[in-house]
Amino acid sequence: MKEILKKRNLLEAEAETGNNTFSDILSKVDSNVVRDTLMLLRENESESGRIKVGYTTIYPQCFTRGHIHAPLEEVYFITSGKGIMEIEGEKFEAEAGDVVYIPFAKFHRTENPYHLPLSYVWITVKKEG
Numbered sequence: 001m002k003e004i005l006k007k008r009n010l011l012e013a014e015a016e017t018g019n020n021t022f023s024d025i026l027s028k029v030d031s032n033v034v035r036d037t038l039m040l041l042r043e044n045e046s047e048s049g050r051i052k053v054g055y056t057t058i059y060p061q062c063f064t065r066g067h068i069h070a071p072l073e074e075v076y077f078i079t080s081g082k083g084i085m086e087i088e089g090e091k092f093e094a095e096a097g098d099v100v101y102i103p104f105a106k107f108h109r110t111e112n113p114y115h116l117p118l119s120y121v122w123i124t125v126k127k128e129g
């Protein structure tokens, strides 16, 4: 007997495949480090010169390279989608509505193994002095 669907969540839905889909385009480039950042506030635009704000989107099946910035602490506020955050080797899922704190000098990387873009606002604050 046929199983009739009662409910599906957008985040778990399968993506259509084929020509000109994002996964098709991604398969033609040599890296899955595909993300865009819009700069919302640069350090030289704030009074303290210590705060920076951006809005990043990590495309489906993509990730950031990961990095450390010793003099900066950082907060992510996930605005849509979900993904995997890695902080100093610890991995956990983060989704829209979550706030993630990244302490000074900790390696952090973000993965989006899903089919929807993952977007978040991030704020870095530089140590005083």
Ligand SMILES: O=P(O)(O)OC[C@H]1O[C@](O)(CO)[C@@H](O)[C@@H]1O
Pocket: 033, 035, 037, 054, 056, 063, 064, 065, 066, 067, 074, 122
């Ligand atoms: O250079 P990577 O590791 O790919 O990181 C990019 C990510 O880091 C950020 O600088 C935020 O820390 C954003 O541009 C983006 O979320």
